Structure formats: structure tokens, C-alpha cells
Amino acid sequence: MGRDNGPLASSGDGYRQGMYLAFVNNALAEKRAGNLGPYMELVAQFQAPSPTSSTPNTSPTQLRSWLSALSHVVSSLDRSHSQLVENILLLPWATMSEAFSHMWIKFVCSLVSARGEWLTSVLSRAVKGLSYRSDWRALAYAGEPANATTSSAHVPPTRGQIYDRIHLLIRSLLSLIPTLPSSLAPLLVRNFPHKRDRRVVQLVYIRNILKMSEYCTELAEGILGAVVDRAIQLDVEIQVELDELEESEEAEFLDQDIGDPFDKRFDDDGDESDDESDGEEDGQSLSDISEGEDDLEEANHIIAETEGEKAISHVRDLVSKLDSIMFATFEHLNRLNEQYTKPEPGPWSVGPDAGGSKSLLSRRQHLFHTLLAIFARAVLPTFKSRHVQFLLFWFNALDHEFADLFLGVLLTKSLYGGTSETQEGGEEPAIIRAAAASYVASFVSRASYIDQHTCRAVVLNLCAFLDAHMEASTIPEMEVSSAPPGSGAHSVFYAVSQAVFYIFCFRWRDLQLTEDEQAEQGAGPDVMEAEDIPAATHVALGMAGQVRPGQGWAEGLNVVQRAITSPLNPLKYCSPNVVRQFARVAQHTGFLYCYSIIEANNRSGRVRSRQSSGQGLHGSSVSRSDSANTVTGSRRPSPTPQDQDSQSGSDRLEDPPEPASLGTDLEVFFPFDPYKLRTSAMFVEPLYREWSDVAPDEDDSDEGEGEASEDESEEEGEDDGDSQGGSGGLDIPGARTVGSHLAGDEDGDEFARQVEAMSISPYRG
Structure with missing residues (x-):
């Protein structure tokens, strides 16, 4: 049958559809009888144009008539008619007119309802259609003009319109087949773009599956988990701080905007080509360099510059991808929150107490x-993540109950070992507990919506743990009492101490008692006066009179004052950056004077550094960076007996060197350090507390600081370049990969019950 001169082309409108149906029935009957002629003519109506011709066999108007006729015989279209059905499924229906798209969807829904064997083929093509398709221009149906010259001409749809049609197909199938999510899940995993794919490829697919999760709630958790997994993969790969990039280059790159791909027509994409250089230019420049020493040095310089540029370009690419994914996820969560808190009135709404609003809030x-x-x-187990955790940071701001439960989970994990579904004993490893303590500190310090009461409650919990640990370390029967200071057995104690120091630096104003509060508590019972400090500590560390009398502090902070003068000596094993800032703020506020302890720790560190490194056979001494490492908790192995014997007697200490295991575990990691992704930062900035907002007046903070030795200042200065959120963390094996959440979580309800039990807020009483 030709396009215009087929046997049905001249049929009148009154009986045309009946003639199409009669031809279809006859073709199928002839096929069963062994005559394939009419059937192959029917198959040819859906045949794609040949490479030498852009004219299809059938016009879109005729195709709609054929589909309407075939809808009456879908129960007969079994696998023996695969050629016909496959041709229909291969039609570029989503790029054609809206009328044809709706007709095609109606036919396909009828087909899979009658013949379930075609469901996999339909779903596979639908999910693939949610990805970024650069071949849509070639697949566009030539029977409908691409350029609108008349009112009846077909205007190519935008990508957003195409994706809406595919979502309509999936929603229609979901309404017909309740078990469809189980078939969709593996297809979503299979079509997930590789993390090396371009930004637009990642963004389009992730936005589409997030939209799918809004109407296919059975897959919502798996889809969100897969998106977070991809964001984490990109986040941990960003190994340099964004502010290390040249400011102008960063602005030039991050301000580039390719526009929303959903708003572009499928035949008008301007971002399909890869911008990656093929390196030909670099190869030509290097091939002309001679082998002389000067030229070789120049060649090495060019190679280094080229590698540096590639590294920066790679980081920029990662940043762009991550920023787009984070923005899309924030928008998705915000859209859901608005649906759950401001539902549109519908025909199901009977009244405010009809259960609709309550159901939406429970979904929230x-x-x-x-x-x-x-x-x-x-x-939580991914220590190098710098941005992904801000999804929860933002969501917690929506309801004080959310922030309360989040802190409850973190405190349970950090202080009491938590309940781990992955471990038989139910005890979290020390490194996870330390990470949870860092999250507590960073969240309370940075979230502007955490009020004074919650801040004090958190500090009280942290200080209670410190007090219990110090008490246990003095009881001979306790295992921890035999562990030397700085060892792994005390790692959680040091992590919690560091958390308290960090919170104090940011929230010291909220931790100070007002005069009325001191009067209620009886002149400040939690204030550690100078006479309460042991006399031996006065003599050894020169702290007499350094505690400001009469200043009241929140309950529990007296434990901090005792902890830093205890044999566990947290000022020695916590991050030098945190310790240094805590010392300044503590002195400024009159809470405590720490510089004598810090100076003593530095002297001890220098001696131990010399003991560990010794004077080699050639008389070389330890570098300053090694010395700095020793101060923070030695990262190098303890010296062997042979090494100790080779040292001079003046370099030896009577007590053994400190254990070396702690330095790696207590890397500086505060997960809510400033958010550096430019586009998605709009969700974080209104909720964020900057250091400049809470820093004490520096005019007073420098008094007495000069008493710290010059060597201390120099050695601490070695760590100024360390990023608090940088590459100091460790990856923990066992993080789930992209797509592994799509199978669902059978323990989801149990997890929710455990979370509800972890609340620290009085609001939940």
C-alpha cells in the first residue's frame, strides 16, 4: 500500500475506519492461512523510511487510523506478530503530534493489557526514553513537517514535552498493572548514566526518575537513594577545594549556563558535542622540543602545566555535574514538601478532619x-562527602521535629554506639561514632535554626559522655583504664571533645548563663572556679587565676574544664585548628586559659618527634611537617628498639612514645563546612550560620595570647592550610552503589520506629 494511492485512500469518511478494520482482520486471517501478502503490506505501513528516502510509507493521519483498527484485535497480536508490533513500538511517537502520541499510548495500553508478553519491550523503551536521546532528530517522523509554515504544520515539541508524554505512558501502565514497580526497578538501574557521562545526560535522567518517584511512590525511596549515591560518587571525587581554583576561572566556568535542556526542542540542541580536547595541539608542541637539558626542562614544565589544566578541567566538570544534581534534588524535595503541606483541594476532600491532610503529613x-x-x-560512612549531606540539612529546617530526630540519631550513634542493622553486635565501629560526633558538632554550630535550648541539651549530652569516659578510665576493672592517652580506645572520647570545642567556638553566647539564669541555679553551680583546679595542675601548667570567677556557663561545661586538665589531654590529640580556635574563644570569654597546656603539649611533641626520627647516619633531622604530625597524634609508626638505641640520651623520654593509631582516625572533618556549589547554594544560604556571624571581638581575644611560645605559633601555622572538610576523611567500605536501593527497604518501618525513640526534644513528650 502506498502513501496516497492505497486501496483505502479513496474510501469515504463515513466508512473509512470500518475499511481499515476489515483490512486488518483479513490480513491476520490470511497470515494464519499461510498467505503473508496482505500481512506484510500491513507491516509495511509502520516501516521506518529507508536511508535513501526521508518519506515514510504512511502519513501520520493514516497511522492513527491503522492504530485505531489494530486496537480492536490486540488480543490476537502474540509473539508470531513480533515484526508488526516491533515496528509500532519503534515509531518515534513521542516526537510526533500530541494527537498521535495519545493514540499510540492508548494502543500500547490495550496491547499490554491483552498480551502481557509485550510489557518488557514497552517498559524498556519507555525508560530508555527518559534518558538524554541525541538521536531523536534522526528518528523524527518525516511525515510531519519540521518547520511550521502553515497552521496545520507540526511544530517539533520540546524535550520537556516529550518526557511528559513518556511519563504519561508510564503512569497509564501503572494504573493498569499494580505490580509494575517491580519490573521498573531493574530497568531504572540499567539505564542510569555512567558518572563520566556529560552533565546534561546526568541531569536529564535524574530529573526524570525523580519525577517518576512522585507518582510511583513504591520506587520513591530506591530512586532517591540511587540519586544520592550518584551525588556521593561525584562529591568524593572532588579532591581539591573550590576556592583553590583561580577566582576568575571559577567564575567564568560556573557562570556558564547551557539552559534547561527540558525547554529546548529536540531538534535544536546546542550542547550535544563534547568539549573535551583531543590533545592534538599539545602533542604537536611537544614533538618539536629537542633533547637538550634546557629543552627537556621546558618539556617537563609544559607537561606539568597540561596535566594541571586537565586536573582543573576535570574538577570543574565534576562540580558542574554535582551542582546540577543537587539543585534538581533540592527542587524535588521542595516540590514534595509543598504538596504535603499545602495540598490543592480536590473532590476527595470532605473536610479538614477527613484524613486527607493527615495522610499528606504522614507522607512528609x-x-x-x-x-x-x-x-x-x-x-554518614563517607567522610569525604562535602555537599550531599546538605539535603538533610535543608530538610531538617522544615520542622523542628526533624532536626530533633536527626540529632537524636547522631547522638545515639556517637555516644552510645547506636543500633547498626549491619552488625550482629549492634555496636557501631569507633570511626562511625567519631563521624557522628563531627556531624553533631557541625550541625549544631552551622544550622541557624537550632535554638539555644537544643544547643545546650546537645552539649549536656556530649559532656555527660566525656564525664563517664573519664570516670571509666580511672577504674582498674574497666578495659579502657589500661589504654594509654592518645590510643584508639579513647578515639571516641577525643572526637566528642573536639565536637564540644567546635560547638563552643560557634555557640558560646548561647552557652553563657544570664544573670537571671545564674540566680536560678544558685550563683552558677557549673562554674569551675580557680580553687577547684587541682594544685598540681596549677604548678605544672601555670593556670592559677586564669578562670574568670563569677561567670556562669550552661550545665555540663564544667566537665570540659576538667577534661582538658585530665591525663587524657584532649588538647593534644584533637585537631590543632580546632584547639587553636577554642583556646582563643575560651580565653576571650573567660571560660578557660589553654595556652599553657598547648605549649606543654608542643614541647612534648617536639621531643617525641626527635625520638621517633632520631639523627640518621648522615645527621639529618626530622622535618617540621613531621613534627606537626606528632603534635596532632603521631601518624608514623612508633620507633623500633634499634632506633631508640641509636638516639642520644638527651633525646630520650622516660615514658614510652604515644600510640600512632589515633592520628588517622581524628582527621579534621566537619561535614557542614561552607557550601561551595554556586547554583544549589540558594537552598542552603538562608539557613546557614557563618563564622563571621558569631566570631568574638578580636580586639580582646589577643590579650595574653602572646604568652604562647613562638615555636607553638610556627608549628600550628603548618596546619593552616588544612581544610576542615577536605581530604582528611576516610572512605568506609560497604556504601551501597547506584541503583542498589531500588529494590526497596524491608526494614524501613523498623528504622522509623528506632528513629522515633531517639528524640532529644521536650516537644515530643
Whole structure:
């Protein structure tokens, strides 16, 4: 049958559809009888144009008539008619007119309802259609003009319109087949773009599957988990701080905007080509360099510059991808929150107490529990993550109950070992507990919506743990009492100490008692006066009279004052950056004077550094960077007996060297350090507390600081370049990979019940 002169082309409108149906029935009957002629003519109506011709066999108007006729015989279209059905499924239906798209969807829904064997083929093509398709221009149906010259001409749809049609198909199938999510899940995993794919490829697919999760709630948790996994993969690969890039280059790159790919027509994409250089220019420049020494040095310089440029370009690419994914995820969560808190009135609404609003709010709470579960199993164990955790940071601001439960989970994990579904004993490893303590510190310090009461409650919990640990370390029967200071047995103690120091630096104003509060508590019972400090400590560390009398502090902070003068000596094993800032703020506020202890720790560190390194056979001494490492908790192995014997007697100490295991575990890691992704930062900035907002007046903070030795200042200065959120963390094996959440979480309800039991807020009483 030709396009215009087929046997049905001249049929009148009154009986045309009947003639199409009669031809279809006859073709199928002839095929069963062994005559394939009419059937192959029917198949040819859906045949794609040949490479030498852009004219299809059938016009879109005729195709709609054929599909309408075939809809009456879908129960007969079994696998023996695969050629016909495959041709229909291969039609570029989503790029054609809206009328044809709706007709095609209606036919396909009828087909899979009658013949379930075609469901996999339909779903596979639908999910693939949610990805970024650069071949849509070539697949566009030539029967509909691409350029609109008349009112009846077909105007190519935008990508957003195409994706809406595919979502309509999937929603229609979901309404017909309740078990469809189980078939969709593996297809979503299979079509997930590789992390090396371009930004637009990642963004399009992730936005589409997030939209799918809004109407296919059975897959919501798995889809959100897969998106977070991809964001984490990109986040941990960014190994340099964004502010290390040249400011002008960073601005030039990050301000580039390719526009929303959903708003572009499928035949008008301007971002399909890769911008990666093929390196030909570099190869030509290097090939002309001679082998002389000067030329070789120049060649090495060019190679180094080229590698540096490639590294910067790679980081920029990662940043762009991550920023786009984070922005899309923030928008998705915000859209869901608005749906759950401001539902549109519908025909099902009977009244305010009809259950509709309550159901929506319970879905909002379920979404929070989903985010919290993903955080616990994927984000918390990933120490190099710098941005992904801000999804929960933002969501916690929506309801004080969310922030309360988040802190409850973190405190349970850090202080009491938590309940781990992955461990038989139910005890979190020390490195996870330390990470949770860092999250507590960073969250309370940086979240502007955490009020004074919650801040004090958190500090009280942290200080209670410090007090219990110090008490246990003095009881001979306790295992921890035999562990020397600085060893791994005390790693959680040091992590919690560091958390308290960090919170104090940011929230010291909220931790100070007002005059009325001191009067209520009886003149400040939690104030550690100078006479309460042991006399031996006065003599050894020169702290007499350094504690300002009469200043009241929140309950529990007296434990901090005792902890830093205890044999565990947290000022020695916590981050030098945190210790240094804590010392300044503590002195400024009159809370405590720490510089004598810090100076004593530095002297001890220098001696131990010389003992560990010794004077080699050629008389070389330890470098300053090694000395700095020793101060923070030695990262190098303890010296062997042979090494100790080779040292001079003046370099030896009577006590053994400190254990070396702690330095790696207590890397500086505060996960809510400033958010550096430019586009998605709009969600974080209104909720964020900057250091400049809370820093004490520096005019007074420098008094007495000069008493710290010059050597201390020099050695601490070695760590100024360390990033608090940089590459100091460790990756922990076991994080789930992209797509592994799509199978669902059978323990989701149990996790939610555990979370509800972890609240620290009086609001939940």
C-alpha cells in the first residue's frame, strides 16, 4: 500500500475506519492461512523510511487510523506478530503530534493489557526514553513537517514535552498493572548514566526518575537513594577545594549556563558535542622540543602545566555535574514538601478532619525517614562527602521535629554506639561514632535554626559522655583504664571533645548563663572556679587565676574544664585548628586559659618527634611537617628498639612514645563546612550560620595570647592550610552503589520506629 494511492485512500469518511478494520482482520486471517501478502503490506505501513528516502510509507493521519483498527484485535497480536508490533513500538511517537502520541499510548495500553508478553519491550523503551536521546532528530517522523509554515504544520515539541508524554505512558501502565514497580526497578538501574557521562545526560535522567518517584511512590525511596549515591560518587571525587581554583576561572566556568535542556526542542540542541580536547595541539608542541637539558626542562614544565589544566578541567566538570544534581534534588524535595503541606483541594476532600491532610503529613514524615535512612547507610560512612549531606540539612529546617530526630540519631550513634542493622553486635565501629560526633558538632554550630535550648541539651549530652569516659578510665576493672592517652580506645572520647570545642567556638553566647539564669541555679553551680583546679595542675601548667570567677556557663561545661586538665589531654590529640580556635574563644570569654597546656603539649611533641626520627647516619633531622604530625597524634609508626638505641640520651623520654593509631582516625572533618556549589547554594544560604556571624571581638581575644611560645605559633601555622572538610576523611567500605536501593527497604518501618525513640526534644513528650 502506498502513501496516497492505497486501496483505502479513496474510501469515504463515513466508512473509512470500518475499511481499515476489515483490512486488518483479513490480513491476520490470511497470515494464519499461510498467505503473508496482505500481512506484510500491513507491516509495511509502520516501516521506518529507508536511508535513501526521508518519506515514510504512511502519513501520520493514516497511522492513527491503522492504530485505531489494530486496537480492536490486540488480543490476537502474540509473539508470531513480533515484526508488526516491533515496528509500532519503534515509531518515534513521542516526537510526533500530541494527537498521535495519545493514540499510540492508548494502543500500547490495550496491547499490554491483552498480551502481557509485550510489557518488557514497552517498559524498556519507555525508560530508555527518559534518558538524554541525541538521536531523536534522526528518528523524527518525516511525515510531519519540521518547520511550521502553515497552521496545520507540526511544530517539533520540546524535550520537556516529550518526557511528559513518556511519563504519561508510564503512569497509564501503572494504573493498569499494580505490580509494575517491580519490573521498573531493574530497568531504572540499567539505564542510569555512567558518572563520566556529560552533565546534561546526568541531569536529564535524574530529573526524570525523580519525577517518576512522585507518582510511583513504591520506587520513591530506591530512586532517591540511587540519586544520592550518584551525588556521593561525584562529591568524593572532588579532591581539591573550590576556592583553590583561580577566582576568575571559577567564575567564568560556573557562570556558564547551557539552559534547561527540558525547554529546548529536540531538534535544536546546542550542547550535544563534547568539549573535551583531543590533545592534538599539545602533542604537536611537544614533538618539536629537542633533547637538550634546557629543552627537556621546558618539556617537563609544559607537561606539568597540561596535566594541571586537565586536573582543573576535570574538577570543574565534576562540580558542574554535582551542582546540577543537587539543585534538581533540592527542587524535588521542595516540590514534595509543598504538596504535603499545602495540598490543592480536590473532590476527595470532605473536610479538614477527613484524613486527607493527615495522610499528606504522614507522607512528609515518611519522606524524612527515607532521607534519614539513606543518610545513615550511605552518607554518614563517607567522610569525604562535602555537599550531599546538605539535603538533610535543608530538610531538617522544615520542622523542628526533624532536626530533633536527626540529632537524636547522631547522638545515639556517637555516644552510645547506636543500633547498626549491619552488625550482629549492634555496636557501631569507633570511626562511625567519631563521624557522628563531627556531624553533631557541625550541625549544631552551622544550622541557624537550632535554638539555644537544643544547643545546650546537645552539649549536656556530649559532656555527660566525656564525664563517664573519664570516670571509666580511672577504674582498674574497666578495659579502657589500661589504654594509654592518645590510643584508639579513647578515639571516641577525643572526637566528642573536639565536637564540644567546635560547638563552643560557634555557640558560646548561647552557652553563657544570664544573670537571671545564674540566680536560678544558685550563683552558677557549673562554674569551675580557680580553687577547684587541682594544685598540681596549677604548678605544672601555670593556670592559677586564669578562670574568670563569677561567670556562669550552661550545665555540663564544667566537665570540659576538667577534661582538658585530665591525663587524657584532649588538647593534644584533637585537631590543632580546632584547639587553636577554642583556646582563643575560651580565653576571650573567660571560660578557660589553654595556652599553657598547648605549649606543654608542643614541647612534648617536639621531643617525641626527635625520638621517633632520631639523627640518621648522615645527621639529618626530622622535618617540621613531621613534627606537626606528632603534635596532632603521631601518624608514623612508633620507633623500633634499634632506633631508640641509636638516639642520644638527651633525646630520650622516660615514658614510652604515644600510640600512632589515633592520628588517622581524628582527621579534621566537619561535614557542614561552607557550601561551595554556586547554583544549589540558594537552598542552603538562608539557613546557614557563618563564622563571621558569631566570631568574638578580636580586639580582646589577643590579650595574653602572646604568652604562647613562638615555636607553638610556627608549628600550628603548618596546619593552616588544612581544610576542615577536605581530604582528611576516610572512605568506609560497604556504601551501597547506584541503583542498589531500588529494590526497596524491608526494614524501613523498623528504622522509623528506632528513629522515633531517639528524640532529644521536650516537644515530643
